[in-house]
Amino acid sequence: MNATTGSVPIVGEPRLRLVDPAAGEALDAPHPATVPIRIPTRHRDEGPLALLTPREVDVFYAIAEGMTNAEIARAFTVSLTTVKTHVARILLKLDARDRVQLVVLAYRSGLMAAR
Known part of the structure; x- marks a missing residue:
């Protein structure tokens, strides 16, 4: 448990060390850009996915x-x-012109609501 915030970190959760210079302490916090995105298995077999x-x-x-x-x-x-290779393959498989079409597809098909 983090004594400062009282939160319990999830095992294996990526952490970001934040330093408070005034207090001289380091705080643990999740880094949003490094948290792996996991999708429920049931959605992988539906629709475009x-x-x-x-x-x-x-x-x-x-x-x-x-x-x-x-x-x-x-x-x-x-x-x-x-990553660029994955993006290119996704665009090809889903017949999308660009990333914007992928986002539109995700929302119109209800995939983002399931998250």
């Missing part, structure tokens, strides 16, 4: 959440080139 690999599904949701390629690379601990 059935065409994607599990990692592509993760990247698809990260895109829908508004994450940049660099943020996705940090969150999943992969190279920027790998």
